[in-house]
Amino acid sequence: MAKPLSFPEDIFEQEMGQGMRPETEAELAEIIRVANGPFVVRGGGTRSVGACEGAVLETGGLSGVVLYEPGALTLVAGAGTPLAQVEAQLAAEGQRLPFEVPDMRGLLGCSGESTLGGVVAANASGPRRVQAGACRDSLIGVRFVDGAGTVIKNGGRVMKNVTGYDLVKLMAGSWGTLGVLSEVSFKLLPVPETGATLILRGLSDAQAVQAMASALGSPFEVNGAAHWPGEGTFLRIEGFAASVAYRAAQLRRHLAAFGALEIEEGTARWAGIRDVTPFHGRNGDVWRISVKPSDAPGLVARMRADAVLYDWGGGLIWALAEPGTDLRAALGAFEGHATRVRGAGPGAFQPESPGVAALTRGLRAKFDPRGILNSGLMGA
Amino acid sequence: MEMPAPNSLVLSAKPQIVARLRKVLPPDAVIEDAAETRAYECDALTAYRCPPLAVVLPRTTDEVSAVLRICHEEGVPVVPRGSGTSLAGGALPTADCVILGVARMTAVLETDYDNRFIRVQSGRTNLSVTGAVESDGFFYAPDPSSQLACAIAGNIAMNSGGAHCLKYGVTTNNLLGVTLVQMDGTVLEIGGAHMDAGGLDLLGVICGSEGQLGVVTEATLRILPKPEGARPVLVGFDSNEVAGECVSDIIKAGVLPVAIEFMDRPCIEATEAFAKAGYPDCEALLIIEVEGSAAEIDEQLALIKTIALRHNPVEFREAADEDQAKRIWLGRKSAFGAMGQINDYMCLDGTIPVSSLPYVLRRIAEMSKEIGLDVANVFHAGDGNMHPLILFDANKPGDLERCEALGADILRLCVEVGGCLTGEHGVGIEKRDLMGVQFAPDDLEAQLWVKDVFDPRWLLNPAKVFPLAVTASRRAA
Ligand SMILES: Cc1cc2nc3c(=O)[nH]c(=O)nc-3n(C[C@H](O)[C@H](O)[C@H](O)COP(=O)(O)OP(=O)(O)OC[C@H]3O[C@@H](n4cnc5c(N)ncnc54)[C@H](O)[C@@H]3O)c2cc1C
Numbered sequence: 001m002a003k004p005l006s007f008p009e010d011i012f013e014q015e016m017g018q019g020m021r022p023e024t025e026a027e028l029a030e031i032i033r034v035a036n037g038p039f040v041v042r043g044g045g046t047r048s049v050g051a052c053e054g055a056v057l058e059t060g061g062l063s064g065v066v067l068y069e070p071g072a073l074t075l076v077a078g079a080g081t082p083l084a085q086v087e088a089q090l091a092a093e094g095q096r097l098p099f100e101v102p103d104m105r106g107l108l109g110c111s112g113e114s115t116l117g118g119v120v121a122a123n124a125s126g127p128r129r130v131q132a133g134a135c136r137d138s139l140i141g142v143r144f145v146d147g148a149g150t151v152i153k154n155g156g157r158v159m160k161n162v163t164g165y166d167l168v169k170l171m172a173g174s175w176g177t178l179g180v181l182s183e184v185s186f187k188l189l190p191v192p193e194t195g196a197t198l199i200l201r202g203l204s205d206a207q208a209v210q211a212m213a214s215a216l217g218s219p220f221e222v223n224g225a226a227h228w229p230g231e232g233t234f235l236r237i238e239g240f241a242a243s244v245a246y247r248a249a250q251l252r253r254h255l256a257a258f259g260a261l262e263i264e265e266g267t268a269r270w271a272g273i274r275d276v277t278p279f280h281g282r283n284g285d286v287w288r289i290s291v292k293p294s295d296a297p298g299l300v301a302r303m304r305a306d307a308v309l310y311d312w313g314g315g316l317i318w319a320l321a322e323p324g325t326d327l328r329a330a331l332g333a334f335e336g337h338a339t340r341v342r343g344a345g346p347g348a349f350q351p352e353s354p355g356v357a358a359l360t361r362g363l364r365a366k367f368d369p370r371g372i373l374n375s376g377l378m379g380a
Numbered sequence: 381m382e383m384p385a386p387n388s389l390v391l392s393a394k395p396q397i398v399a400r401l402r403k404v405l406p407p408d409a410v411i412e413d414a415a416e417t418r419a420y421e422c423d424a425l426t427a428y429r430c431p432p433l434a435v436v437l438p439r440t441t442d443e444v445s446a447v448l449r450i451c452h453e454e455g456v457p458v459v460p461r462g463s464g465t466s467l468a469g470g471a472l473p474t475a476d477c478v479i480l481g482v483a484r485m486t487a488v489l490e491t492d493y494d495n496r497f498i499r500v501q502s503g504r505t506n507l508s509v510t511g512a513v514e515s516d517g518f519f520y521a522p523d524p525s526s527q528l529a530c531a532i533a534g535n536i537a538m539n540s541g542g543a544h545c546l547k548y549g550v551t552t553n554n555l556l557g558v559t560l561v562q563m564d565g566t567v568l569e570i571g572g573a574h575m576d577a578g579g580l581d582l583l584g585v586i587c588g589s590e591g592q593l594g595v596v597t598e599a600t601l602r603i604l605p606k607p608e609g610a611r612p613v614l615v616g617f618d619s620n621e622v623a624g625e626c627v628s629d630i631i632k633a634g635v636l637p638v639a640i641e642f643m644d645r646p647c648i649e650a651t652e653a654f655a656k657a658g659y660p661d662c663e664a665l666l667i668i669e670v671e672g673s674a675a676e677i678d679e680q681l682a683l684i685k686t687i688a689l690r691h692n693p694v695e696f697r698e699a700a701d702e703d704q705a706k707r708i709w710l711g712r713k714s715a716f717g718a719m720g721q722i723n724d725y726m727c728l729d730g731t732i733p734v735s736s737l738p739y740v741l742r743r744i745a746e747m748s749k750e751i752g753l754d755v756a757n758v759f760h761a762g763d764g765n766m767h768p769l770i771l772f773d774a775n776k777p778g779d780l781e782r783c784e785a786l787g788a789d790i791l792r793l794c795v796e797v798g799g800c801l802t803g804e805h806g807v808g809i810e811k812r813d814l815m816g817v818q819f820a821p822d823d824l825e826a827q828l829w830v831k832d833v834f835d836p837r838w839l840l841n842p843a844k845v846f847p848l849a850v851t852a853s854r855r856a857a
Contacts, residue, residue: 069733069734069735070631070632071628071629071631071632071734071735072628072631072733072734072735072764073631074733093632094632094634123576123581125576129575133549133553134575134576136576136581136584137549137552137553146826150822150826151822152822152823152826153819153820153823154823154826154827156798156799156800157733157798158731158732158733158763158764158765158798158799158800158803159731159763159764159765160541160545160550160731160760160763160764160765160803160804161731161800161802161803162538162539162550162588162802162803162804162805162806162807163800163801163802163807163811163815163818163819164807164815164818164819164823164824164827164845164846165585165588165589165827165830165831165845166539166552166584166585166587166588166589167585167826167827167830168584169552169581169583169584169585169587170580170581170582170584170585170830172581172584173576173577173580173581174580174581177580178580189636190631190632190633190634190635190636191634192634193634210494213493213494213495213496216496216605217493217494217496217517217518217605218605219517219605219606219607219608239676240676240679240680242675242676242679243672243673243675243676243679246673246675246676250673290574290575290576290578291574292495292572292573292574293494293495294492294494294495312575315495315574315575316575335572335573335574336572336574336578337574337577337578337579338578339578349578349579350578350579352578352579353568353569355562355566355567355568356568356570356579356582359568359580359582359833359834360579360580360582362832362833363580363829363830363833366829366830366832366833367826367829378579378580379579
């Protein structure tokens with residue numbers, strides 16, 4: 001239970017101005033508890049999708065690494081902790097967040113400091129998702145304040161935990177609609193000794209998806225598989241030097257039917273795929289579409305986008321489309337979901353089936369009974 | 381173990397309920413005879429038993445939906461059941477419940493190697509999922525020791541793990557979608573062959589919800605290409621502390637073994653007597669397995685050896701061939717059987733931060749001495765998931781109670797050092813009343829909201845997971 005706190009005189013006046021920025025979890029809880037108005041929950045504002053109205057409630061004050069145990073591969077930090085700070089601290093110990101957080105600032109045309117809470121709220125996951133899982137798979141604990149101002153914790157700091165319901169997963173990708181994250185815990189991975197990028201050129205989209213499927217279905221531990229039409233089809237392997245060399249040679253043989261495989265040292269190229277640099281500086285709406293990989297080329301043909309980038313072996317399509325195009329209408333019924341990550345108007349998130357939408361509404365009504373957290377976002 | 385008093389209205393309506401169930405199911409799919417329902421009176425937590433009102437064994441999602449609609453209308457609690465191997469009493473019936481068993485739902489519905497998934501009916505056993513794809517070079521990664529018997533349904537409900545989850549994760553990390561039948565009979569598709577949710581991650585909260593949110597009838601599971609090879613080493617140490625430090629150093633060095641298993645002296649001695657695996661006479665041993673091509677394995681093991689030798693092990697044993705590899709695993713794999721031979725035992729499942737390992741083992745030894753019951757430790761050291769086995773004699777009056785008291789103390793210790801009550805077996809009835817140790821009332825309340833939303837009448841497996849007092853008003857409503 002949060003005990004009553006005294007605030008600096010001006011904390012509620014800020015509501016009118018630039019918004020509120022609690023410095024502690026208890027302060028965050030109290031702000032929400034006594035509030036009536038809607039809030040727009042904000043980490044660094046570097047990966048916002050869709051729009052909603054209200055006073056800005058910033059988490060940047062809830063910053064700092066609470067615990068980092070390299071020998072246990074675990075990190076606990078305030079939700080407002082800058083991603084860059086954490087990445088640097090992990091790198092110093094030869095570790096990293098497994099899921100390769102995309103930097104969306106170039107794509108969204110914004111600046112600011114990405115926070116861990118924002119990463120979790122967006123379930124932001126890059127190319128390594130195909131092998132190491134999404135953000136939700138590495139997230140092992142959360143603390144958050146619900147829409148009534150109550151502090152709730154779930155999970156913890158250990159990797160294996162099935163005690164009670166997994167609200168940790170529920171919070172990942174909830175875009176601030178169920179609560180405001182105050183603390184998050186992650187499981188980490190060591191940074192491999194080295195890596196290589198394998199490139200096939202000149203493949204059609206369909207051939208590329210087949211080549212990526214073949215590579216991902218091999219035992220050679222491919223942890224990135226992307227296709228940039230016109231540019232090439234890219235595979236990434238990482239590990240100890242001898243192992244990377246061995247697997248590169250094996251993959252060259254394994255993929256011989258798709259043409260000659262170029263082997264590029266290092267993995268520098270993957271930041272561009274992760275951050276969708278091919279779309280930077282180009283006009284239009286940007287869509288992020290999760291599909292069954294083998295469906296991807298057919299869907300791309302149907303959507304008639306200005307440009308596309310395939311990641312996750314085809315399971316993730318980034319599409320650049322004419323502003324205001326309803327890409328979902330062009331796609332028709334398909335298995336998966338499409339989110340408009342850049343562009344104006346309603347309907348950024350994929351509409352849900354009636355049964356699932358009812359559950360979502362029910363959960364939001366429980367966690368945020370007054371409907372004050374990012375109200376209007378994600379359909380409800 | 382306290383269970384809620386059965387609803388007398390339901391008990392007296394049995395003939396009508398059974399008649400309605402028979403109308404929607406084939407004759408052999410409804411069991412009500414007391415002699416036959418006895419087979420369902422417990423799961424692998426055999427200390428607790430209660431025959432159910434009736435058992436249904438549907439074959440399709442439609443049949444499951446029809447059953448649930450009837451039970452919903454009649455106000456009958458339903459306990460879903462896979463293979464009944466839960467160690468937490470998750471599938472324990474109440475006298476007024478219908479057991480909904482998915483054991484006849486074993487079909488493979490779709491295998492797709494290009495997109496690396498398999499879709500199965502949920503009653504299919506864990507091992508037979510791998511069996512369906514292994515001749516094509518694939519496998520399903522989560523591998524609970526019970527994998528020959530346990531069903532995917534139970535794995536999803538408990539979010540089960542296995543020896544290899546250090547590298548591959550647990551069930552939730554390998555689950556892409558489910559067909560979920562809600563208590564009122566509504567059938568929902570959640571997730572599928574694509575990755576992640578477009579909205580809230582409902583799949584994430586369904587996995588591990590212990591049969592309380594809906595009945596899973598079908599599942600889409602991620603399958604992975606089989607590694608080229610795997611090989612274990614065995615390292616013996618003369619103290620638990622040093623073994624624990626070695627685990628931490630291996631992890632810090634950037635090697636990621638698929639498994640790091642830990643056994644302490646009581647466990648080594650018991651398994652030696654039983655399985656004669658030829659383990660060294662020492663305080664603690666680690667079995668570390670790595671994967672890859674022969675050369676990759678050599679490289680990783682060389683690094684592990686360098687690290688291990690720094691800690692002055694009593695023995696560092698490599699496997700020159702398949703047979704020696706099997707012998708390294710032999711003792712670990714027969715540990716539970718060995719314990720079962722010499723004693724009754726209770727298997728705990730708390731997780732602790734790896735750094736607290738030496739302290740926790742020392743405290744467990746002290747507590748074991750105080751109460752006069754032996755404890756053997758065997759566990760997944762890489763992720764801190766402990767399996768203390770408390771040995772007791774079920775025929776000796778008071779022994780079970782002392783064992784449960786010690787178990788509760790050990791789990792409290794796990795929480796105290798920053799861990800949790802259960803890493804992979806689930807709460808069930810076994811740890812239900814300890815939930816308050818790990819969670820504040822508000823933390824529990826938030827979990828109850830989820831159940832309120834999925835199962836507003838609280839009919840699905842209602843007496844599990846949460847302390848009865850906490851759920852009483854909801855169950856009565
Ligand atoms: C010798 C032994 C070794 C074990 N080793 C491990 C191990 O290494 N790792 C591990 O994690 N576990 C282990 N277990 C525990 C157990 O095997 C797992 O919890 C397993 O997943 C249970 O599966 P089951 O099909 O037997 O489920 P059951 O015991 O039948 O049920 C378990 C839970 O699932 C629910 N449930 C069942 N079917 C459904 C459904 N269709 N829809 C919704 N809910 C459902 C039940 O209500 C219950 O709460 C072991 C058990 C034994 C006996």
